Amino acid sequence: MSESESEDEILDRIEAALRKIGSLSKPAGGDGLDRAALAEGLDHVITRLRAALDTVPPPETTE
Incomplete structure (x- = not known):
């Protein structure tokens, strides 16, 4: 993840990763998933992720 990624791009990457993880929950064949x-x-x-987010400064507001 680079500094230049937008929030939408980051969310897209997270969503793709979660979809990939979700596909693992459907065992293909006789071997079950080690849940x-x-x-x-x-x-x-x-x-x-939580630890990394704790180190990120809050966004600056322009009011």
Whole structure:
């Protein structure tokens, strides 16, 4: 993710990633999905995103 990406582009990337994750929840074949491992991985990603957002200064308002 680069500094030049707009908020819409970032949201599009997040949406695409979530769609890809969602497609994993539909097992193809006899092997089931390890939902516990997936949930743990998602929790880890969410924790990292929250930590990154905490370091971002609030946007400047022009009033």
